[in-house]
Amino acid sequence: MLTEATxxxxxxxxxxxxxxxxxxxxxxxxxxxxxRNLTVRWRTTLLTVIAFTFVIGLLTVMLSFVNGMQRLxxxxxxxxxxxxxxxxxxxxxxxSLTPEAVSGIENLPGxxxxxxxxxxxxETYLVVNQPIEQPRSEGPKRRFLQLRGVDNAxxxxxxxxxxxxxxxxxxxxxxxxxxxxxxxxxVVEAVIGEGAARELGRDASNWQRxxxxxLGRLDVGDTISMGGRRWRIVGVMQSAGSTMDSEIWTxxxxxxxxxxxxxxxxxxARCASSAAAGKLAQFLEKEYKVAPIKxxxxxxxxxxxxxxxxxxxxxxxxxxxxxxxxxxxxxxxxMFAAISQRIKDIGVMRIIGFSRTxxxxxxxxxxxxxAFVGAATGCLLGSLVHGLSATSVVGSxxxxxxxxxxxxxxxxxxxxxxxxxxGIVMGFVGGLLPAGGAMRLKPxxxxx
Amino acid sequence: MKYLTLILKNIRRNPLRTLLTAMxxxxxxxxxxxxxxxxxxxDRQTSExxxxxxxxVTERWQLPSQMPLSYADIxxxxxxxxxxxxxxxxxxxMTWQFFGGSTEEDPRNRSPDSILFxxxxxxxxxxxxxxxLDELGGSVAAEFQRVVDKLAANRQGLVVGQSxxxxxxxxxxxxxxxxxxxxxxxxxxxEIVGTFPPGRYDxxxxxxxDYLSSAMDQYERETGRRHPMIDRTLNLVWLRVKDRQEMAxxxxxxxxxxxxxxxxxxxxxxxSGIAAFLEAYRTLIWGMRWLLMPAIITVLAVIIxxxxxxxxxxxxxxxxxxxxxxxxxxxxxxxxVMEALAIGVSAGLSSALATYLLINLGFxxxxxxxxxxxxxxIPWEAVVLGTIVGAGTALAGSVVPAWSARSVKVSEVFAKVx
Numbered sequence: 001m002l003t004e005a006t007x008x009x010x011x012x013x014x015x016x017x018x019x020x021x022x023x024x025x026x027x028x029x030x031x032x033x034x035x036r037n038l039t040v041r042w043r044t045t046l047l048t049v050i051a052f053t054f055v056i057g058l059l060t061v062m063l064s065f066v067n068g069m070q071r072l073x074x075x076x077x078x079x080x081x082x083x084x085x086x087x088x089x090x091x092x093x094x095x096s097l098t099p100e101a102v103s104g105i106e107n108l109p110g111x112x113x114x115x116x117x118x119x120x121x122x123e124t125y126l127v128v129n130q131p132i133e134q135p136r137s138e139g140p141k142r143r144f145l146q147l148r149g150v151d152n153a154x155x156x157x158x159x160x161x162x163x164x165x166x167x168x169x170x171x172x173x174x175x176x177x178x179x180x181x182x183x184x185x186x187v188v189e190a191v192i193g194e195g196a197a198r199e200l201g202r203d204a205s206n207w208q209r210x211x212x213x214x215l216g217r218l219d220v221g222d223t224i225s226m227g228g229r230r231w232r233i234v235g236v237m238q239s240a241g242s243t244m245d246s247e248i249w250t251x252x253x254x255x256x257x258x259x260x261x262x263x264x265x266x267x268x269a270r271c272a273s274s275a276a277a278g279k280l281a282q283f284l285e286k287e288y289k290v291a292p293i294k295x296x297x298x299x300x301x302x303x304x305x306x307x308x309x310x311x312x313x314x315x316x317x318x319x320x321x322x323x324x325x326x327x328x329x330x331x332x333x334x335m336f337a338a339i340s341q342r343i344k345d346i347g348v349m350r351i352i353g354f355s356r357t358x359x360x361x362x363x364x365x366x367x368x369x370x371a372f373v374g375a376a377t378g379c380l381l382g383s384l385v386h387g388l389s390a391t392s393v394v395g396s397x398x399x400x401x402x403x404x405x406x407x408x409x410x411x412x413x414x415x416x417x418x419x420x421x422x423g424i425v426m427g428f429v430g431g432l433l434p435a436g437g438a439m440r441l442k443p444x445x446x447x448x
Numbered sequence: 449m450k451y452l453t454l455i456l457k458n459i460r461r462n463p464l465r466t467l468l469t470a471m472x473x474x475x476x477x478x479x480x481x482x483x484x485x486x487x488x489x490x491d492r493q494t495s496e497x498x499x500x501x502x503x504x505v506t507e508r509w510q511l512p513s514q515m516p517l518s519y520a521d522i523x524x525x526x527x528x529x530x531x532x533x534x535x536x537x538x539x540x541x542m543t544w545q546f547f548g549g550s551t552e553e554d555p556r557n558r559s560p561d562s563i564l565f566x567x568x569x570x571x572x573x574x575x576x577x578x579x580x581l582d583e584l585g586g587s588v589a590a591e592f593q594r595v596v597d598k599l600a601a602n603r604q605g606l607v608v609g610q611s612x613x614x615x616x617x618x619x620x621x622x623x624x625x626x627x628x629x630x631x632x633x634x635x636x637x638x639e640i641v642g643t644f645p646p647g648r649y650d651x652x653x654x655x656x657x658d659y660l661s662s663a664m665d666q667y668e669r670e671t672g673r674r675h676p677m678i679d680r681t682l683n684l685v686w687l688r689v690k691d692r693q694e695m696a697x698x699x700x701x702x703x704x705x706x707x708x709x710x711x712x713x714x715x716x717x718x719x720s721g722i723a724a725f726l727e728a729y730r731t732l733i734w735g736m737r738w739l740l741m742p743a744i745i746t747v748l749a750v751i752i753x754x755x756x757x758x759x760x761x762x763x764x765x766x767x768x769x770x771x772x773x774x775x776x777x778x779x780x781x782x783x784x785v786m787e788a789l790a791i792g793v794s795a796g797l798s799s800a801l802a803t804y805l806l807i808n809l810g811f812x813x814x815x816x817x818x819x820x821x822x823x824x825x826i827p828w829e830a831v832v833l834g835t836i837v838g839a840g841t842a843l844a845g846s847v848v849p850a851w852s853a854r855s856v857k858v859s860e861v862f863a864k865v866x
Contacts, residue, residue: 047754054747058740065735088632090548093512096676127511129714129724140723141716144511227509259509260711292632311817312732322479323744329472330751333465337758390731404728 034366041338045370048334052374052426053381055320055327056419060382062316063415065390068407069309073394076242076305077298078161079274082281084267087292091395092125095265101291102264110280111269114158119270121156124149124255124263127404130226144404145196145226146247149255153191159270162244164191168220168235175251179230187223188254191235195245195406198389200224227258243302243394246405268298305394305403324426331430335367339438346438347446360439367431368424375423379416386411451779455786462759469755470791473838474799476748480837481803481830483736483744486816489824490733494723501695502579504721505685505702508712512546514680515711517661523685523713526698527705534697540688542577544569545660545681549626549636551616561615564608564626566653568660571600574607577686579718580648588645595642603659605641609650611812611823613643631677634663650812651822686718725819732818745841752845756788760849767853768861781854788846789839796838800831 038045077083084105085095106120113119126149131142150156153170157163164170171189179187192200197217218224223232231250239245256262271277277297284295296304339346346359388409395403459466505523506513524541526534545568550558575589575596576582584592599605606624608616618624620640628634636659644652664675689695699715702708726733760767767780775783804826807814813823 044754044758047750047757051747051750051754054743054750058743061735061739065731086632088629090629094630129509129511140727141720142724143727144724261510308817315816319479319483319740322475323747326472326475326479326747326751329468329475330747330754333468333472333751333755333758336464336468337762340762391728392732393728 031365034362034369037338037342038366038369041341044334044337048331048370049374049377051327051330052371052423053378055323055426056375056378056423057382058323058378059316059320059422060379060411060415060419061385061409062320063418064382064385064409064411065392066309066312066316067410067412067415068390069312069392069394069405070306071410072241072243072405072407073302073306073309076244077302078270079297079299080271080277081159081298082269082271082277082284082295083298083301084269084284084293084295085265087294089265089294092265093127095125097264097267097293098291099264101293102267104290105267105269105284105288105293108269108280108283110271110276110283112272114155117155119155119159121159121268122151122252122264123156123266123268124252124261125265126255126259126261128226128259130224133225143199146403147226147255147259148247148249149252149261150249151252153249153251156249156268159268160244163238164235165194165238171234171249171251175254177232177234185230187230187232188250188258189234190224190231191237191249192218192233193237193239193245193247193406195240195389196248197233197236199246199391199406229258240408243305243403243405246403308393308395320422324422327426328430331367331370331427332434334370335363335431335434336437338366339363339434343441343446346441347443350441350443350446356439359441360435363435363438364428364431367435368427371423371427371430372420375420375427378423379419382419383411383416385409451783455783455790458759458763458783458787459790465755465759466791469752470795472751473748473792473795473841474802476744476751477796477799477834477838478803479744480741480748481800481826481834482807482814483741484833485807485814485826485830486818486824487733487737487741488827488829489821490726490818493821494719494726496717496719499691501689501692502577502718503687503689503695503698503715504718505687505713505715506683506721508714510711513683514677515682515713516679517545517682519708519713520682520685522705522707523702524687526687527702527707529701529705533701534689534694536687536689536698539572539576542569542573542686543657543682544684544686545657546683547626547631547636547655547660548629550629551624551626553627553635563629564612564616564653566606566608566626566655568655568657571596571605571654571656573686574599574654577688578649581645584645592642592645595644598641599654599656602639602641603656603662604637604639606638606653606655607642607644608640608653609644610646611650612653613640631660631664631675631681633667633671633675634660636660636663646812647825648821648823687715722819729818745837748837749841749845752788752792752842753849754845755791756784756846757849757852759787760784760853763853764856764861767856768858771856771858777854780856781850784850784853785843785846788842788850792838792840792842792845793835794838796842797831797835799838800834803834804828804831 084097085092086097089095102122106118106122111118111120126147128145128147129142130145132140135141157170168191170191175189176186177189179185194217197219201217217236218233219236220233223230225231226248231248237244237249239247252264269280271280274297281295281297284293288295349359350356386409390407390409392405392407393403394405507515520543524536524538524543526536526541528535546565547568548563548565550564551562552558574581575584575593581592595607599607608618613619616624618640620642622640624638624640626636626638628636636655638655644650660681664678664681667675668678687698689698695715695717702713702715770780771777807826813825815823
């Protein structure tokens with residue numbers, strides 16, 4: 001099945017090709033005349049193509065970054081889940097829910113059950129300062145890690161639909177295990193998202209762990225330091241494409257003990273259907289009186305974290321527009337030069353019967369061909385970043401909160417379509433004025 | 449002088465091409481100036497100083513940092529315990545409590561424009577400890593001091609940035625009620641006593657910390673129970689020290705103090721703290737610095753190279769004539785390079801200057817939220833940078849065409865003409 005984005009890409013590319021073809025067909029001036037002119041002045045043509053390539057390539061890369069963030073927020077959360085935070089909080093990190101408020105929620109009708117157990121995960125989310133063990137001389141001395149304490153790992157995994165990579169396991173009932181043989185201290189068990197494992201694996205040059213060498217990330221058995229304790233990774237989540245990818249999960253009472261955060265921040269409840277989830281969220285929002293809370297269908301909560309994406313998109317559009325205008329001036333220069341070199345050609349063509357429109361078409365075609373090649377090359381080069389990892393922050397964009405995420409750059413058909421269309425528009429706008437000038441030349445004046 | 453006249457005449461020979469090249473240069477220099485301004489600001493914020501350092505004391509492990517207000521007085525002094533310990537002077541410390549509120553009581557009616565985040569602090573510290581406000585001078589400083597004095601005298605006062613004031617549709621002297629987002633059940637009735645000087649704090653606000661404390665006391669009196677945030681209301685303590693030696697001593701005093709065990713605290717330089725926040729934006733900053741800037745500069749050089757090479761190609765006969773008239777090859781090379789430089793420098797300078805004036809005075813800064821910085825301004829150095837970028841790209845773009853002009857063979861050109 002063709003996705004909407006693929007259709008957009010095909011549409012954009014198709015429109016560009018149709019535009020060029022129509023001009024080629026409608027113009028009586030042979031296409032090879034234009035090709036020859038472009039190849040004769042190959043240096044000028046090449047320089048203009050390079051300028052287009054850079055502008056469109058940059059646009060592709062910048063949009064792939066925002067697209068990656070957008071995909072991440074869209075694919076995080078389930079429409080059958082209801083997420084609850086305290087009423088005054090703008091984000092999970094600022095939420096505080098008492099045990100009474102939480103226990104009141106999980107017994108509500110509409111929440112799915114597994115046997116007697118409601119599919120309701122009680123969680124404490126917090127952002128932790130982690131001193132970097134061997135920081136680079138110019139780099140930061142610490143980083144922020146996102147820690148999620150869950151009361152019941154199995155239930156949390158069911159609610160969030162998270163699985164572990166083979167070889168991993170969820171943390172034990174105690175949440176701790178014996179440290180190394182020569183160390184009496186216990187280590188805290190943790191399950192880590194793939195993205196976070198990759199981020200922490202960046203210190204691999206210092207650690208030289210086998211897992212980092214083999215997988216490019218930390219793996220089961222590796223340890224990290226956090227909150228003054230050693231933490232051992234017992235499982236790696238298959239979490240790519242969601243905000244969970246950047247999180248570390250552990251047993252919640254240990255979060256309360258180590259970091260002093262006694263309250264819950266979040267409750268996520270699983271419902272049988274999206275309709276049931278909507279109904280439950282509405283009930284919690286309007287009629288739940290045990291504690292002041294906010295309830296969202298989980299997908300709506302993550303959609304609300306796209307404020308940063310919108311801000312970045314606006315910034316990118318401004319930069320792309322200004323660069324595009326610069327590119328338009330570049331192609332105008334090229335086309336004006338092309339025309340001034342061929343004034344006599346134009347005069348001869350007019351004398352032997354070519355109309356003004358055909359002259360206009362011919363020069364527009366040249367401009368569009370340059371733009372097409374430049375834009376296509378830019379899209380192609382920009383596409384090379386597809387799949388690369390990046391870090392960013394997703395949030396509501398209103399200050400306060402936000403989640404640090406590891407994301408993949410995504411170049412899709414929509415972006416390529418935008419790149420091609422912008423390129424063609426630049427070529428059209430840049431070519432129009434010079435081609436119009438060529439069209440207005442009087443035959444006798446031109447050959448004189 | 450004749451040489452200069454020749455350059456100017458050549459530039460004016462094809463005004464359209466000169467204009468297009470200059471316009472292209474101006475647009476791209478504008479982008480370079482904007483990006484550089486953002487990056488240089490972030491670099492300044494994260495560069496470590498060795499003298500006159502500002503330190504921040506925060507909760508050791510968690511974000512957001514939330515400490516009991518009982519920490520405030522001791523931390524503000526640097527937690528001295530022994531007679532030889534260093535004590536921070538009152539003017540060199542500042543406490544921050546973050547208060548977020550909305551003018552709308554009903555959460556469903558709240559919008560970004562109705563929300564206000566304010567620093568609750570000791571009013572005099574606004575002028576002595578806040579970044580950039582502590583460096584004001586002249587009439588701006590005197591005017592702001594009057595605002596600070598008003599806030600000190602009015603516990604319910606509010607100082608707010610002009611942009612935020614406009615969003616709130618309020619004026620100085622107006623009153624508003626803020627319903628708290630992060631202090632459940634707390635509302636503050638505030639009177640706007642003045643604004644921040646234009647710049648970094650355009651979207652920020654500050655209130656009297658005593659008013660927040662008394663509002664929490666009132667909550668306890670009315671409800672009969674302590675406010676749930678009462679032990680977590682202190683977010684940050686700022687300290688100013690003379691040098692790195694003092695910093696190490698103060699950090700040791702605080703971090704080894706038994707008074708700060710639950711929660712534990714940490715001391716770091718402000719620049720180090722900001723660098724940690726910016727780590728999440730690592731890719732974005734890297735991309736701006738090493739991808740966007742070089743690519744734009746390359747496009748700029750290509751556009752100039754294109755224009756100059758077209759110009760040289762069109763003037764091969766004229767260049768040959770100049771050679772016949774006695775111009776040496778290097779003089780022709782310089783002629784072409786100087787033409788490009790004249791366009792590059794003038795376009796770069798005017799673009800950077802226009803960007804500086806338009807962004808700083810016209811738009812009141814460029815909005816680009818990154819970490820806790822929301823607006824960026826164009827420093828005057830950017831005008832110099834814009835000129836250098838214009839000149840540099842003109843030089844780079846004109847080298848090959850200029851070499852081509854230098855290498856014009858008189859016999860070949862005249863053979864073609866003949």
